[in-house]
Amino acid sequence: xxxxxxxxxxxxxxxxxxxxxxxxxxxxxxxxxxxxxxxxxxxxxxxxxxxxxxxxxxxxxxxxxxxxxxxxxxxxxxxxxxxxxxxxxxxxxxxxxxxxxxxxxxxxxxxxxxxxxxxxxxxxxxxxxxxxxxxxxxxxxxxxxxxxxxxxxxxxxxxxxxxxxxxxxxxxxxxxxxxxxxxxxxxxxxxxxxxxxxxxxxxxxxxxxxxxxxxxxxxxxxxxxxxxxxxxxxxxxxxxxxxxxxxxxxxxxxxxxxxxxxxxxxxxxxxx
Amino acid sequence: xxxxxxxxxxxxxxxxxxxxxxxxxxxxxxxxxxxxxxxxxxxxxxxxxxxxxxxxxxxxxxxxxxxxxxxxxxxxxxxxxxxxxxxxxxxxxxxxxxxxxxxxxxxxxxxxxxxxxxxxxxxxxxxxxxxxxxxxxxxxxxxxxxxxxxxxxxxxxxxxxxxxxxxxxxxxxxxxxxxxxxxxxxxxxxxxxxxxxxxxxxxxxxxxxxxxxxxxxxxxxxxxxxxxxxxxxxxxxxxxxxxxxxxxxxxxxxxxxxxxxxxxxxxxxxxxxxxxxxxxxxxxxxxxx
Numbered sequence: 241x242x243x244x245x246x247x248x249x250x251x252x253x254x255x256x257x258x259x260x261x262x263x264x265x266x267x268x269x270x271x272x273x274x275x276x277x278x279x280x281x282x283x284x285x286x287x288x289x290x291x292x293x294x295x296x297x298x299x300x301x302x303x304x305x306x307x308x309x310x311x312x313x314x315x316x317x318x319x320x321x322x323x324x325x326x327x328x329x330x331x332x333x334x335x336x337x338x339x340x341x342x343x344x345x346x347x348x349x350x351x352x353x354x355x356x357x358x359x360x361x362x363x364x365x366x367x368x369x370x371x372x373x374x375x376x377x378x379x380x381x382x383x384x385x386x387x388x389x390x391x392x393x394x395x396x397x398x399x400x401x402x403x404x405x406x407x408x409x410x411x412x413x414x415x416x417x418x419x420x421x422x423x424x425x426x427x428x429x430x431x432x433x434x435x436x437x438x439x440x441x442x443x444x445x446x447x448x449x450x451x452x453x454x455x456x457x458x459x460x461x462x463x464x465x466x467x468x469x470x471x472x473x474x475x476x477x478x479x480x481x482x483x484x485x486x487x488x489x490x491x492x493x494x495x496x497x498x499x500x501x502x503x504x505x506x507x508x509x510x511x512x
Numbered sequence: 513x514x515x516x517x518x519x520x521x522x523x524x525x526x527x528x529x530x531x532x533x534x535x536x537x538x539x540x541x542x543x544x545x546x547x548x549x550x551x552x553x554x555x556x557x558x559x560x561x562x563x564x565x566x567x568x569x570x571x572x573x574x575x576x577x578x579x580x581x582x583x584x585x586x587x588x589x590x591x592x593x594x595x596x597x598x599x600x601x602x603x604x605x606x607x608x609x610x611x612x613x614x615x616x617x618x619x620x621x622x623x624x625x626x627x628x629x630x631x632x633x634x635x636x637x638x639x640x641x642x643x644x645x646x647x648x649x650x651x652x653x654x655x656x657x658x659x660x661x662x663x664x665x666x667x668x669x670x671x672x673x674x675x676x677x678x679x680x681x682x683x684x685x686x687x688x689x690x691x692x693x694x695x696x697x698x699x700x701x702x703x704x705x706x707x708x709x710x711x712x713x714x715x716x717x718x719x720x721x722x723x724x725x726x727x728x729x730x731x732x733x734x735x736x737x738x739x740x741x742x743x744x745x746x747x748x749x750x751x752x753x754x755x756x757x758x759x760x761x762x763x764x765x766x767x768x769x770x771x772x773x774x775x776x777x778x779x780x781x782x783x784x785x786x787x788x789x790x791x792x793x794x795x796x797x798x799x800x801x
């Protein structure tokens with residue numbers, strides 16, 4: 241699946257400040273093409289989640305605006321995966337995935353086929369009746385992904401969805417997300433603070449800097465899809481990761497602020 | 513190598529249990545039995561002491577009846593006490609039902625608008641903190657019907673824990689889940705039905721457990737203050753009456769009935785609560801530690 245050249249969404253001079261005086265975003269310019277897998281990569285506090293919330297329509301920008309050249313996406317055409325699984329703890333896996341359709345008036349019986357298929361895609365067939373607390377962290381996240389995709393969104397926003405998972409689970413979910421992206425052809429915007437994750441997944445990485453949050457540099461990841469485990473161990477991958485890490489280091493050194501945050505930054509981007 | 517001593521033949525070979533785990537299982541088993549046995553033993557001991565004190569000091573039954581006399585009185589006076597119990601039970605259950613309706617209804621109203629909550633909540637608190645016994649003379653003047661009087665009293669006492677707990681629950685919804693409902697274009701009603709109400713359930717059930725006991729207390733206290741009213745008299749009237757006539761064994765029997773009713777209410781509400789929450793809520797889950 242390759243991205244077309246036409247932009248689907250353009251962020252024009254987006255700024256966001258809160259009443260507390262925090263400037264979360266300043267003058268963010270970003271263009272997202274139909275079918276892109278774009279990662280927003282940056283340290284904590286660089287406003288990447290805020291940017292995602294603005295795109296989702298959960299928050300409105302203080303300055304600037306969003307442009308949708310191909311027509312604005314309606315609610316439901318944008319899927320959202322939160323940092324936490326954010327499931328209904330009292331509802332079964334089936335009911336959790338059903339909920340977005342239920343809110344649109346689709347009955348249980350009508351939705352059953354679609355839900356079964358979605359659960360199969362995230363390898364959760366047989367767990368329909370389980371409630372979230374009976375599942376592992378990775379499985380909960382899979383339910384969350386299935387739920388986000390059940391409405392067949394044209395754009396999927398992911399807010400550090402795998403940050404709390406162990407590495408092995410995260411690798412598997414990364415591969416699954418890429419498969420789904422190939423298959424369904426949605427545009428993905430993926431917020432992460434992991435260089436390795438962003439390079440593995442995306443065709444474009446927007447490196448962000450903090451205080452105020454802004455796009456430091458956009459980088460293309462020139463590696464073909466499908467990306468498999470072999471890609472993870474390739475020298476190409478290591479090379480791109482190194483480059484992105486350097487950019488991130490510069491983005492963070494650029495902020496003239498505390499030593500502590502600087503030290504943490506160096507720790508974060510250590511290449512092995 | 514297969515050894516054939518007692519410990520291995522007792523245990524299935526697949527589940528080799530270490531000493532720590534075995535000790536834990538034994539402790540759990542002991543605790544399970546002890547949970548019933550201990551209160552029962554203490555109860556028997558107390559009854560025995562009660563009996564012995566009465567015998568040793570030759571206390572007459574109109575001062576302190578012996579336990580056995582209380583039991584036989586309960587049996588003999590069942591014709592008087594059971595109808596009275598039914599009256600009290602009716603008031604209790606009705607007022608609890610009204611407290612649930614009123615408490616949950618008001619809580620939903622509160623979460624629909626901050627303004628309604630800010631305006632009305634102080635009044636709910638005033639109603640709660642003013643002792644019902646102090647308000648009762650007024651209710652006595654304004655309300656004619658005896659049942660309505662008692663209901664109103666018991667309701668005032670019982671509804672607050674439901675209101676305040678349910679309000680807390682409706683407002684304790686995960687913010688991300690609220691965002692997620694917004695993203696999916698959920699209406700206010702859908703958010704209430706599919707998200708806020710289920711999320712408030714554990715809080716509501718906690719309030720309900722408190723309210724159940726309070727409804728009974730409210731019903732009894734109200735009747736105490738209202739006084740007996742002919743054929744519609746509940747257990748409180750019977751207690752007052754027995755006190756006047758020095759029928760102390762009957763007084764004790766009525767008291768026992770009230771306690772048993774309270775225990776019954778608490779146990780039923782706990783069971784209901786457990787059945788609703790057992791699959792998903794932390795409070796109802798047992799796990800290995």
